[in-house]
Amino acid sequence: MASSTLLTALVGIAVSLLVSYLVWAYFDTLALFLFVPFVPFLFRSRRSSVPVRRCPVCGFRTANPEFTHCPRDGTELRPDRSE
Numbered sequence: 001m002a003s004s005t006l007l008t009a010l011v012g013i014a015v016s017l018l019v020s021y022l023v024w025a026y027f028d029t030l031a032l033f034l035f036v037p038f039v040p041f042l043f044r045s046r047r048s049s050v051p052v053r054r055c056p057v058c059g060f061r062t063a064n065p066e067f068t069h070c071p072r073d074g075t076e077l078r079p080d081r082s083e
C-alpha cells in the first residue's frame, strides 16, 4: 500500500511529464523538463503549509487564526512568505 506522499509525488511527476511533453510538442523546447523535479516539493509545501502570519513591526509570528493583530503592539498581522 503506497503512502499518500509517494502517491502525490508519483501523480506530480506524471502530470509534469505530461505537461512537459505537451509543451515540447507545441513549442519544441525541453525547458519544462527542468521543472519536473520540483513538482513534488510544490505539492508537499502547499499541503503541509500552515498559514503563518507575522507582525511587520516586531516580528511576532503565529499560526493561530484567532490572532488578527499583534499582541505586543497591536499591528495588523500580515501573511508570512519568508518560508
Ligand SMILES: [Zn+2]
Binding pocket: 055, 056, 057, 058, 059, 060, 070, 071, 072, 073, 074, 075
Ligand atoms: Zn508586533
